[in-house]
Amino acid sequence: MLKTTAAVAITAIVTVSGQSEARPLTDIEKRIIMSTYGASLKDPASAQYRWAPLVTDQPVKGNELAYCFQINGRNSFGGYTGFRTIAGKVTRRNGVVVGYGYVAGSRDDAIIADATNEICRAFGYTF
Structure with a gap:
């Protein structure tokens, strides 16, 4: 229910069709996100990232x-x-990206993980 509600709410807010305009993040922009999100990790230096291009033609x-x-x-072991997919806002x-805020993702809960993937797809991100 939560997954469906979140996906419907996000889809109602934004509909992205066809090809989205996007650009790669710069190394400085990646460091901004890593330093902000990475602060919550057990071992930030060992984290592996998959960077998506920044979709720039979103409703702003x-x-x-x-x-x-x-x-x-x-993990602790x-x-x-x-x-895992992380959703946030820059x-x-x-x-130029100057800040990052975490919104959802990286939980062991399958419903949260599915909802995060749906949110990202609605904004034009696929993995």
Whole structure:
């Protein structure tokens, strides 16, 4: 129910059709996201990231855009947990990412993981 409700709500807010305009993140922009999101990880230095291009033709709320990426982090036993999708928002100034905020993802809960993937797909991100 939660998965369906979240997917319907997000799809009602934004519909992305066809090809989206996107650009790769710069190394500096990646570091901004890594330093913000990585602070919550057990071993940030060992985290593996899969970076998606930043979809730039989203309906914009001020200077924030949705941004999704995948991360493979270590658990308390030192093993990798597998790549998981993270949904967040980036703040831009003059088209450059200057901040990041976590929204959802990277949980062991399958419903949250599915909802996060649906949110990302609605904004034009696929993995």
